[in-house]
Amino acid sequence: MTQRQVLESLSGLLLGMFVSILAGTVVATSLPLIISELKGDQSAYTWVVTSTLLATTVSTPLWGKFADLFNRKLLIQLSLGLFVVGSAAAGFSQDTDMLILFRVFQGLGGGGLAALSQIIMADIISPRDRGKYAGLFGAVMAVGTVGGPLLGGLVTDAFGWRWNFFIALPIAIVAIILLQSTLHLPKQPKRKVHIDYLGAILIASGVSLLLIWVSLAGSQFDWVSVQSLVMVAGSLLLLIAAVIVELKAREPIIPLGMFRNRTFTLSVVASIAVGVSMFGTSVFLAQYMQLARGATPTESGLLTIPMMAGLLISSTVFGGIISRRGKWKAIMVTGAVLTVLGSVLLGTLHYDTNLVLVGVYMAVLGAGLGMLMQNLVLVVQNSIEVKNLGVxxxxxxxxRSLGGTIGVSVLGSILGTVVAQRVRENIAALAPADQLSAAKYLGSGVIPQISELPDVLKTVVESAYGTGVGFVFLCAVPLTIVTLIAVIFIPNSPLGTMNAVQLKKQSSAPAAPARDADDASDILIDVSTASVALPAVGLAHPTGSNRVVSPGEPATREGSK
Incomplete structure (x- = not known):
């Protein structure tokens, strides 16, 4: 593909990525209102987010394996189509259960878009050049993340929250058309495909059961309970069985041999914590702005701009620097340090924290994530065998999705516990008449609409959510430290200059013919002790002349250099 064709194809990939990001963020600012109107509680709020992340997480390795087996262009169009159907159906939800179901379909499509867009980019762009384009993906992610809440707030205030699920549909359709007309990939060679169905079922079941446990524990039942024991034990047994199957499968869903690659293993560890920071901030900052600061959905979107601006600027600028200089290690370590610092700063939040300081804290965290997210994928693609590029x-x-899903679930449970405790403490200090009012407005456990509360109860709820969200960010700090340690120990390998298609052609090309005598001087071999018959090979003689060593004739070490 020419440079122009690459850019045209990237436009379709970028639109597909934008659509998947928009689906997750456009409802972020309006979720408190959506859950309130659909009569949901904090558990439903968490599940609306978790269901999409769960579906994305479980389906991502399957999409990656399919990408190594089937037509990648067709796969990404299928994932876009699945996403369109899920989004349209979610807009007609009548209760939280229906909304959660169709968010699962959104997640299945989103998993394909997240994985396949990165895989296809590796097909057409070399690791050395991929930095600046990865910066574009980071920029699109930032625009989708910041534009989504802002757009969602505007749409909710003007037309109602249901339109949040419809606005991405035209963009998805345009992306499908662009990919069809501009993306040109070589056909996969025909071969007998072996799909590891048992491994896929075990992985999906084990991960799903684990995520369902962390979503329900603390709200539906205690963390230490019989239900928890059964679900954790069941998840572990399923995952252990999955490992055994993957070790024996002809074409495993996740080849476990990849974990012998130090870069891959450390990047996986770092991605888990990055997922917690990325997904957690988008969810809990929206709650902070609306429930601790009394902001409308539109205002909430505007107030989160500093974080996304930090992500947008850092991913674009530093992606370009990586492509120009070919050096990535210092940038990623700096990003990890900023992620730790940003989480610590956001851990100091209260309901009355100066909003300028809140903006600075968000910008610091956003800048750190912008230096990390896409570059973790880049260094893995640079170090892994091309046959395993997709998986x-x-x-x-x-x-990363697994970390985000578990993080949002666990942190959401912590937030619910902290908020409930603080609300009870604050209500206990009120006058008897105000306590009766609190029982009326807050007794059901449904997340309230701040604008409808009496002033005295507004302070109660805002104080509880302000303290709770700050505590949640503080709980995420240890994970960001793990990310920093992992990034420090990733090998500082130079970036390659060939894209995946070129590498595949190179690996499948027939062996090069034997060199002439004049070309043999750069080959280092030692045949002084060889006992097998060797063909006549031209070797540089110590005296400077080229002499042919016959089969079976001993050659000195010096003469074979």
């Missing part, structure tokens, strides 16, 4: 890329995305 390796999807594995990093998988563990």
């Amino acid at each position: 390796a890329t999807s594995a990093v995305t998988f563990f």
Whole structure:
């Protein structure tokens, strides 16, 4: 593909990525209102987010494996189509259960878009040049993340929250058309495909059961309970069985041999914590702005701009620097340090924290994530065998989504516990009449609409959510430290200059013919002790002349250099 064709194809990939990001963020600012109107509680709020992340997480390694087996262009169009159907159906939800169901379909399509866009980019762009384009993906992610909440707030205030699920549909359709007309990939060679169905079922079941446990524990039942024991034990047994199957499968969903690659293993560890920071901030900052600061959905979107601006600027600028200089290690370590610092700063939040300081804290965290997210995928693609490009890329995305899903679930449970405790403490200090009012407005456990509360109860709820969200960010700090340690120990390998299609052609090309005598001087061999018959090979003689060593004739070490 020419440079122009690459850019045209990237436009379709970028639109597909934008659509998947928009689906997750456009409802972020309006979720408190959506859950309130659909009569949901904090558990439903968490599940609306978790269901999409769960579907994305479980499906990502499957999309990655399919990308190594089937037509990647067709796969990404299928994932876009699945996403369109899920989005349209979610807009007609009548209760939280229906909304959660169709968010699952959105997640299945989103998993394909997240993995396949990165895989296809590796097909057409070399690792050295991929930095600046990865910066574009980071920029699109930032625009989708910041534009989604803002657009969602505007649409909710003007037309109602249901339109949040419809606005991405035209963009998805345009992306499908663009990919069809501009993306040109070589056909996969025809061969007998072996799909590891048992491994796929075991992985999906084990991960799903684990995520369902962390979503329900603390709200539906205690963390230490019989239900928890059964679900954790069941998840572990399923995952152990999955490992055994993957070790024996002819074409495993996740080849476990990849974990012998130090870069891959450390990037996976770092991606888990990055997922917690990325998904957690988008969810809990929206709650902070609306429930602790009394902002409308539109205002909430505007107030989160500093974080996304930091992500947008850092991913674009530093992606270009990586492509120009070919050096990535210092940038990623700096990003990890900023992620730790940003989480610590956001851990100091209260309901009355100066909003300028809140903006600075968000910008610091956003800048750190912008230096990390796409570059973790880049270094893995640069170090992994080309035959495992799809599964390796999807594995990093998988563990990032896994970290985000578990993080949102666990942190959401912590937030619910802290908020409930603080609300009870604050209500206990009120006058008897105000306590009766609190029982009326807050007794059901449904997330309230701040604008409808009496002033005295507004302070109660805002104080509880302000303290709770700050505590949640503080709980995420240890994970960001793990990310920093992992990034420090990733080998500082130079970036390659060939894209995946070129590497595949090179690996499948027939062996080069034997060199002439004049070309043999750069080959280092030692045949002084060889006992097998060797063909006549031209070797540089110590005296400077080229002499042919006959089969079976001993050659000195010096003479064979």
